Amino acid sequence: MDGTEDVQDVAAIASREAELVAEIEGAPDLAALEALRVRLLGRSGEVTRRLKALGALPPEKRKEVGAALNALRDTLTDRINARRAALERAALTARLASERIDVSLPPRPAPAGGQESGVIHPISRTIEEIAAIFGAMGFRLAEGPDIETDWYNFGALNIPPHHPARAEHDTFYLPPAPNGETRVLRTHTSPVQIRTLLANPPPVRIIALGRTYRADHDATHSPMFHQCEGLAIDRTLTLGHLKGCLIDFLRAFFDMPNLPVRFRASYFPFTEPSMEVDIGWNRRTGEIGAGGDWLEILGSGMVHPRVLANCGVDPTEWQGFAFGMGIERLTMLKWGINDLRLFFENDVRWLSHYGASPFRPAALQEGL
Numbered sequence: 001m002d003g004t005e006d007v008q009d010v011a012a013i014a015s016r017e018a019e020l021v022a023e024i025e026g027a028p029d030l031a032a033l034e035a036l037r038v039r040l041l042g043r044s045g046e047v048t049r050r051l052k053a054l055g056a057l058p059p060e061k062r063k064e065v066g067a068a069l070n071a072l073r074d075t076l077t078d079r080i081n082a083r084r085a086a087l088e089r090a091a092l093t094a095r096l097a098s099e100r101i102d103v104s105l106p107p108r109p110a111p112a113g114g115q116e117s118g119v120i121h122p123i124s125r126t127i128e129e130i131a132a133i134f135g136a137m138g139f140r141l142a143e144g145p146d147i148e149t150d151w152y153n154f155g156a157l158n159i160p161p162h163h164p165a166r167a168e169h170d171t172f173y174l175p176p177a178p179n180g181e182t183r184v185l186r187t188h189t190s191p192v193q194i195r196t197l198l199a200n201p202p203p204v205r206i207i208a209l210g211r212t213y214r215a216d217h218d219a220t221h222s223p224m225f226h227q228c229e230g231l232a233i234d235r236t237l238t239l240g241h242l243k244g245c246l247i248d249f250l251r252a253f254f255d256m257p258n259l260p261v262r263f264r265a266s267y268f269p270f271t272e273p274s275m276e277v278d279i280g281w282n283r284r285t286g287e288i289g290a291g292g293d294w295l296e297i298l299g300s301g302m303v304h305p306r307v308l309a310n311c312g313v314d315p316t317e318w319q320g321f322a323f324g325m326g327i328e329r330l331t332m333l334k335w336g337i338n339d340l341r342l343f344f345e346n347d348v349r350w351l352s353h354y355g356a357s358p359f360r361p362a363a364l365q366e367g368l
């Protein structure tokens with residue numbers, strides 16, 4: 001029997017079921033199985049056709065054969081679904097096997113005269129070095145978003161509306177947040193001080209490394225640049241700790257145990273007192289550490305009591321210091337790079353010259 005005669009009795013249906021189940025089990029792939037499903041259960045498929053023909057049978061037979069056909073339809077549906085799942089599993093297994101990557105293969109040989117591997121961008125390298133030095137002093141890494149509200153970037157840092165410090169920042173303003181708050185691209189990493197203090201009660205000791213933005217573009221300014229912020233709050237931290245911390249940092253970073261460092265009174269709204277930090281250099285040759293000239297390299301100070309209070313920290317109980325520095329500037333000085341735009345041009349020759357080996361991670365004990 002091949003189903004074309006449609007013998008409508010229970011015994012014939014049972015033997016037909018055995019044939020069809022065998023056919024389903026033998027379907028070689030998903031396409032063949034789908035064709036079979038349409039041939040059996042589709043709108044003019046064999047089982048559908050048999051069900052439609054029930055009306056021609058005498059009533060007593062109709063009941064018996066109807067039940068058998070319904071059972072046949074259910075069995076075939078279940079078997080087809082099971083076979084489909086099995087075929088899908090097999091297809092996935094085959095695909096995973098064929099797409100396996102052999103990680104033991106040797107790397108592709110470099111082109112003649114080319115280098116064996118990529119390199120770490122000098123900005124990333126400086127970031128790793130800064131993290132290694134402050135990490136050894138017990139600072140942990142903190143993060144904040146590039147898109148800030150006016151309050152985090154300015155207000156909480158004691159820079160109220162119309163404060164002249166805002167004009168110096170050449171801020172990129174964004175459309176306001178849905179709740180009406182003014183949004184900006186952060187002009188410095190100092191808002192991470194606020195976020196850190198709000199999220200963690202002191203004592204805290206963090207550095208924040210990341211992108212910052214100001215509408216400024218020339219050989220020493222880029223609209224996007226990187227800063228490192230530091231914040232240490234405890235019960236008894238003083239200006240002495242601030243000085244010791246930054247002198248140690250600068251001498252480790254420039255790898256010069258005797259690098260001259262000078263602290264000069266300055267002003268930031270969020271620190272009091274505030275100090276600009278200079279290192280010794282030679283203005284004529286650009287050489288660091290010699291020559292009797294001074295070069296400003298970072299801003300620092302004791303965190304203003306109003307900033308602490310804005311973060312819910314009691315300024316009569318807690319005090320500490322903060323500092324901020326430009327990562328491009330530090331990198332340019334360390335490697336004698338004279339144009340900041342080179343960092344972002346992605347010239348492979350320049351990158352391979354100034355880039356660092358990925359196989360030598362920044363580590364203090366290696367002398368950076």
Ligand code: PHE
Pocket residue numbers: 187188189190229268271299300301322323324325
């Ligand atoms: N946020 C300041 C700037 O971008 C730097 C700074 C940070 C100064 C922390 C003091 C303390 O210029």
